[in-house]
Amino acid sequence: MQSTWHEIGIFDFFQLAKYDMNIFDPQILLSAMFFWNRETRAFEFPCGFVCPTLLDVATITGLKPIGDRFHPEAFEETISMKETSIVWDKKTYSAFITAHHGREGTPITNSEHIAFLLYWLSACVFCIASLQVPKYYFVLAQALHLKKKVCLSKLLLASLYVCLDEASINLSRENGPRNLSRPLWLLQLWLTAIFKKKLKLLPLQASIQYSFEGARLITLTPKKRSMEHFAR
Known part of the structure; x- marks a missing residue:
């Protein structure tokens, strides 16, 4: 399947x-979330307005910033959901994999490829809060399986913006943010790229050559803690 992914x-x-x-x-x-403005869709930092862009996503993930716009309602299913052997009553990640x-x-x-x-x-891209595999992404998974030139970077950026809007709303709650989901990993890597000089971040092993920016930025993330502590 590597040839298909390439x-x-x-x-x-x-x-x-x-x-x-x-x-x-x-x-x-x-x-960073305290500086997010839902109206301007940007971080209003003292240095000015800053926001993640499509080129940022492309640089971090290696995804192309161009491609076909994806509309689930307009996409014609070539492979019907009923024709696949996907077991939908096994929705949790571990059960779905098994x-x-x-x-x-x-x-x-x-x-098997569509299920993967x-x-x-x-689990890895849009990071569903329920920790389950929903039917919602079946059409997108099928499109990728059929080698459709979907602009996944745009979908990822849109999901990040929704994540920031939700987080901004949650910050106003008395008990603070809880159950934050969606691609927070992308926000972490983007912030690391923006503030790496300010925070004086250094790679764990400077001699390693990474094939794309996202892999290098992961090694720069400071004071790593699990999401479990962050969501409380």
């Missing part, structure tokens, strides 16, 4: 899943 431009992005992306610096994230893990040494079926993409989109 062809549609998501191979480099897949490599981020090899790293622990669920570890954050809560102080940096929370501090239910769709094929035998070693056998060819990967269409259903479903898990990847839910």
